[in-house]
Amino acid sequence: MHKERVAVLALDGVYPFELGMPARILGGSGRYEVQTCTVDGRPVRTNADFTVGVEHGAELLATADTVVIAAIDPLRITRQLPDEVTAALALIRPDARIVSICTGAFVLAAAGLLDGHKATTHWQLAEYFRHAYPHIDLDPDVLFVEDGRILTSAGAASGIDVCLHLVRKDHGSELANFVARSCVVPPFREGGQAQYIQQPVPQPGATSTAATRAWALERLGEPLTLGDLATHARMSLRTFARRFNDEVGLSPGRWLIQQRVDRARHLLEASDLSVDHIAGEVGFATGASLRQHLHAAIGVSPQAYRRTFQEARRA
Template sequence: MRGTANPERVVVLALDGVYPFELGIPSRIFGAADGHYEVLTCTVDGGPVRTNADFGITVDYGPEILETAGTVVVTSMPPTHIPTDLPDEVAAALARIRPDARIVSICTAAFVLAAAGLLEGRRATTHWQVADLFRRRYPHVDLDPDVLFVDDGRILTSAGAASGVDICLHIVRTDHGSELANAVARRCVVPPFRDGGQAQYIEQPVPESGAASTAATRAWALERLDEPLTLSDLSRHARMSLRTFARRFHDEVGLSPGRWLIQQRVARARHLLESSDLPVDRIAAEVGFATGASLRQHLHATIGVSPQTYRRTFQQAR
């Protein structure tokens, strides 16, 4: 856990052809985290780079700043700029990163990390449209093209465009808890939580004209997580048949109703573990898990630790 007295230094590496939107994500998300992060931007030689838009950018730092970073974010570029072989200057810049630094890629920047050998034998993701190309080039990387992001410890990779927001919020949540991550999301007017396992490509995020949405039912369910909600309960509230509701829910959210409910319950449990002294069994009941054992199982499956370990981490930081 990191405090404002010693903010985490995040260095963003802008490569030639960078997408301006993705380049701005780390500064916007980490910059809204109450001073817990310091965000600096560099290029491989300290000089300007062209974006994929009709303008270039200039930066204040060269690759030497990478040596001071606790977290490095490599941002994406169009498929036409994806290198087959890692350019020498990019390889030299990446070699400056400290062995203990956290490295994050947004979208096609996963190709850069793979070309540098950083993803060998690791699980990773990238934009679904270039997944086949990635697999052909880097068969020894365990690519999952269907998720928003992958947290593989020191190396984190994310999918296209807005999933960069999700992975940065995930880092804030991992470092400082859900309360700060939710506050950052509110300030940036973005969804506070999209789990990394959510589908990249959602078939029908906006209902067809005249078709009913499941959004109202999702809001209704979030107010009743302590209740044993079933698919029948949800479909009845939405006034749809079970089959229609399940299909439309998946089209809009990218998850089944059951998996979505588990994600929301785990997220609520994490918040209560961070912010209260309630016993684990009580928290399980508050969020709709039948027993404390069930909460322990789902929390461990999500973040790999027990409720007691998770709570202790945040209480010690406070």
């Protein structure tokens, strides 16, 4: 079985947690060969109290199908990259996929690799990023962004999200779910970064919307309304919408669409049901509606999406 080659670049000040994610998630799937490098093959200091040693220098980047830039300490962020880092990034093949975790987006931006692309990074650094790179379309509300061959992820654990996304995209949801279960993490996290931004502590006795979200997930095929959700949660429409957004980072309507699209993607990957049948199963009125929402979410038609996963299963 051919394994895609993944090179993880560790720069000075790297976060150990994020540095290990590609090996744990991608390597743990058995479908990728994950290797780590530094710009010169020498150990680098982490942002913790230890250094990490590697067996490869920047030459590894020239052979990789996917390059991952691990997060670095914000104090190491500079608009002008050291010459050796610039030279290392120049070795990346033009057709290689490039992924950044958290502050790794600043490295890509400084190298000009995000010019003309949408991107994200940690929400706490969003304003600094916008000030430094006003020409880059930054979305600080999402967990990760995929724009062509460039993927950028938000803070810390979002690196897990984007790595699972790669497994799911390359090899299907069954393998991604298996890897997620092995790591005891959710295969897909709902919502965006907004749910992790510091919020006022809810008043004692405040009711969560979690039970209503679970109830809705069992009824995605039904024509659920905001009123239905608020009634189940025993809240007014306004209170429910506000609390839902605080907890999830999305409006109830956007969340429902996201869940329906995700369920449709799973059915497209794992079944031979028609597009119209799948639309009905997940709560979209017509196949045309499913096509519209799927294209808005990931930029492809149901047929193209299904064909991609059928090819991945045959590989």
